[in-house]
Amino acid sequence: xxxxxxxxxYKRGVASGKLGETHELxxxxxxxxxxxxxxxxxxxMEIEPGDRVIVETRDAFEGKIKTEQDLPSQKLQVPFLNxxxxxxxxxxxxxxxxxxxxxxxxxxxxxxxxxxxxxxPRFGALTGTEYTxxxxxxxxxxxxxxxxxxxxxxxxxxxxxxxxxxxxxxSLSPEIDSINSLTPDNHGGNMxxxxxxxxxxxxxxxxxxxxxxxxxxxxxxxxxxxVCGTAVEFASTTTINVDLIKNWDIxxxxxxxxxxxxxxxxxxxxxxxxxxxxxxxVQWMAKEYGFDLWDxxxxxxxxxxxxxxxxxxxKYTVGAAIRKKYLKSI
Numbered sequence: 001x002x003x004x005x006x007x008x009x010y011k012r013g014v015a016s017g018k019l020g021e022t023h024e025l026x027x028x029x030x031x032x033x034x035x036x037x038x039x040x041x042x043x044x045m046e047i048e049p050g051d052r053v054i055v056e057t058r059d060a061f062e063g064k065i066k067t068e069q070d071l072p073s074q075k076l077q078v079p080f081l082n083x084x085x086x087x088x089x090x091x092x093x094x095x096x097x098x099x100x101x102x103x104x105x106x107x108x109x110x111x112x113x114x115x116x117x118x119x120x121p122r123f124g125a126l127t128g129t130e131y132t133x134x135x136x137x138x139x140x141x142x143x144x145x146x147x148x149x150x151x152x153x154x155x156x157x158x159x160x161x162x163x164x165x166x167x168x169x170x171s172l173s174p175e176i177d178s179i180n181s182l183t184p185d186n187h188g189g190n191m192x193x194x195x196x197x198x199x200x201x202x203x204x205x206x207x208x209x210x211x212x213x214x215x216x217x218x219x220x221x222x223x224x225x226x227v228c229g230t231a232v233e234f235a236s237t238t239t240i241n242v243d244l245i246k247n248w249d250i251x252x253x254x255x256x257x258x259x260x261x262x263x264x265x266x267x268x269x270x271x272x273x274x275x276x277x278x279x280x281x282v283q284w285m286a287k288e289y290g291f292d293l294w295d296x297x298x299x300x301x302x303x304x305x306x307x308x309x310x311x312x313x314x315k316y317t318v319g320a321a322i323r324k325k326y327l328k329s330i
Contacts, residue, residue: 003258009100013243015050022052033083038178046089049244060233072120082181086214093211098248104239106165115232124229166197168217175207184266191317192310203254225311262321277320
């Protein structure tokens with residue numbers, strides 16, 4: 001049996017796994033890309049639960065860095081980074097519901113696809129930033145352009161990294177706030193969790209009518225932490241299948257794959273992001289999988305897994321996960 005048939009999305013979603021209409025969200029149809037996630041931007045389309053959307057995302061630099069001679073300080077205008085497609089309205093979505101986003105595929109876009117990785121002044125995990133003020137000089141600006149395809153990311157003549165794409169930024173609108181596209185929080189946002197790739201399902205809490213789905217920031221590969229501040233950023237054609245789960249009360253994003261379920265938290269300091277993620281996972285196990293609360297807490301100390309999303313943005317992101325085989329063993 002395909003694992004999706006046993007997923008939360010298929011079992012509880014309005015569409016119950018039935019595929020609806022397919023929509024295309026091209027760059028042309030998108031028009032204006034967004035740098036904030038909130039309830040005030042003009043919707044780009046409305047879809048029904050179960051519909052598929054083929055999205056043309058731009059890279060995190062909106063294509064402005066074209067060569068290795070282009071320096072971020074000369075080409076980029078902070079905070080206008082991480083352009084987002086959307087918002088996509090989901091018919092029937094109300095506060096207290098959850099939108100499920102199954103990422104079907106993420107493909108490189110363009111005739112000769114290349115990714116970009118940069119060192120950006122005062123940005124990254126191992127340098128002073130405006131949030132961690134230091135008197136040291138900024139690190140050097142370096143730009144790398146990297147050839148890639150669906151087989152690999154060709155970092156250098158010496159190193160080929162497997163092509164393992166994911167979506168860095170996936171969000172629904174907060175209820176009243178408009179949050180910049182670089183900051184993750186309980187609405188989703190720039191979580192940079194490498195598990196959020198093809199085959200995964202992300203669950204996001206609805207806080208405004210129509211949900212208002214935003215998506216962007218595709219990465220061809222990324223290690224835990226995204227420590228230099230950027231992954232291999234690239235323009236993608238990303239296909240998603242979207243469903244709606246009515247009356248599911250979750251506070252933070254969740255993720256499901258064929259092997260595991262994960263709760264995701266974002267905060268500073270890093271230990272608070274980890275606490276949020278594990279707290280949400282303990283509560284999830286107790287409420288929906290029949291575990292005693294304290295038994296779940298102790299058990300996760302033995303078999304819980306942690307995924308470090310980003311360790312560089314205004315808030316850090318951590319996913320706390322447990323393999324499904326342990327959930328089914330009771």
